[in-house]
Amino acid sequence: MRFFGPNQADIWKLLSEDIDGEWIVLGGTSKEYKVGKKFKEWSITLETASSGNKQDPVLTRIYADFFNKHGLRFKIFNEHFRNYFMSFFDMQDVQVDQNGFNKEFIIRSNSEIAMKRFFDNPMIRELINMQQDVLFEINGKGYDQAVEKDSICMVEIKMPGVIKNNEFLKNSFELMVASLLEIEKLNNEYETLDVNNFSKFSVVKKSIKNVMAEKVSYEELKESILNKISKKKKPSKDEENVAVIAIDSAMSSKQEKEDAILCIEKNINVEADQAQEEYEPILQIQKEYNDREEDISSIENTTDLNEYLKGLSVFNLDSSGSEYDNPSEKNK
Numbered sequence: 001m002r003f004f005g006p007n008q009a010d011i012w013k014l015l016s017e018d019i020d021g022e023w024i025v026l027g028g029t030s031k032e033y034k035v036g037k038k039f040k041e042w043s044i045t046l047e048t049a050s051s052g053n054k055q056d057p058v059l060t061r062i063y064a065d066f067f068n069k070h071g072l073r074f075k076i077f078n079e080h081f082r083n084y085f086m087s088f089f090d091m092q093d094v095q096v097d098q099n100g101f102n103k104e105f106i107i108r109s110n111s112e113i114a115m116k117r118f119f120d121n122p123m124i125r126e127l128i129n130m131q132q133d134v135l136f137e138i139n140g141k142g143y144d145q146a147v148e149k150d151s152i153c154m155v156e157i158k159m160p161g162v163i164k165n166n167e168f169l170k171n172s173f174e175l176m177v178a179s180l181l182e183i184e185k186l187n188n189e190y191e192t193l194d195v196n197n198f199s200k201f202s203v204v205k206k207s208i209k210n211v212m213a214e215k216v217s218y219e220e221l222k223e224s225i226l227n228k229i230s231k232k233k234k235p236s237k238d239e240e241n242v243a244v245i246a247i248d249s250a251m252s253s254k255q256e257k258e259d260a261i262l263c264i265e266k267n268i269n270v271e272a273d274q275a276q277e278e279y280e281p282i283l284q285i286q287k288e289y290n291d292r293e294e295d296i297s298s299i300e301n302t303t304d305l306n307e308y309l310k311g312l313s314v315f316n317l318d319s320s321g322s323e324y325d326n327p328s329e330k331n332k
Helices: 008-018 112-120 122-129 166-189 200-214 218-232 239-250 254-267 272-278 280-291 305-310
Strands: 022-026 032-039 042-050 058-068 074-077 106-109 135-140 151-160
Touching: 008 022, 008 032, 008 166, 032 166, 042 166, 058 166, 074 112, 106 112, 112 122, 112 166, 122 166, 151 166
Parallel strands: none
Antiparallel strands: 022 032, 032 042, 042 058, 058 151, 074 106, 074 135, 135 151
16 A cells, blocks of 8 residues: 555566566565666666664665676765764775766775776766765675675665665666676676775875865864863863874874874875874984884773774774764655
8 A cells, every 4th residue: 555656666677677687576465676687697676675773774775796806895885874883994995087977985995996987987977977875885795795806795775765766776886787898898808906904094194184285274273182082081280182192092003103204294294394293203203213112012091093093084094983973864
């Protein structure tokens, strides 16, 4: 029974006819609806899934299994899904041409080459631009969703709510097909693809670089970092030393402290004379590290680096509750 317009079953059944797919009804009293579509060797499925999120308990999900020759990973999402995940350090921000897009997308991947290829594809660009609130990603098939080379993985499109817009759903199927074809081309054209396993600090550095290039000045960034640190640490008389103390205690090894120095001095572009004066305690740590090697297991009283970094929203790693704001109803 329905009131005031077509329901999910009506729209999804019509979609299955329009794309020459399979209309699937499961269950008894409480029915579950799916749409299946075969394309070449791929089986594409449309269904609803639980999000584990209180505000948007249901997601519309389109997915397909594929052979992941190179261990490619990516997450493409916009503002609605910004705080949806916990921190992830195995992918870096990738900058692509987004001129003409209706919304700004955040693009993270372990392969810049692949993402450049995706966004150079006119059909993929057009279809991504038609998306409203979307999470487009590759995940592994196992419980931990780990992605390995030469493995079967899933490419997924997720949207909040139950989507009941036939044209929008058809465009999402088209995006899935275009993406699978692009991945197939990458598999065929590259015997080995430049896929990187990024360290924690390489991700942080790249995120800082992108923030600096596009969003805020150094002074704004520094103030934001100090404000975050002040909430976690008891401020000292010299406010600049708060950052030094926090970074010193947050690092789990001397090598990471050295990486932190590079992160501050190079990517935030601190002037040399300012760095010498303001970050002398950090530079002293670097000098000590160069003078002698220490077993990192002997370093005690350290703060977990992941927990510290999650508090810095400037790194796009703020995960305050994995609940996102203002759920969209645009596509329903």
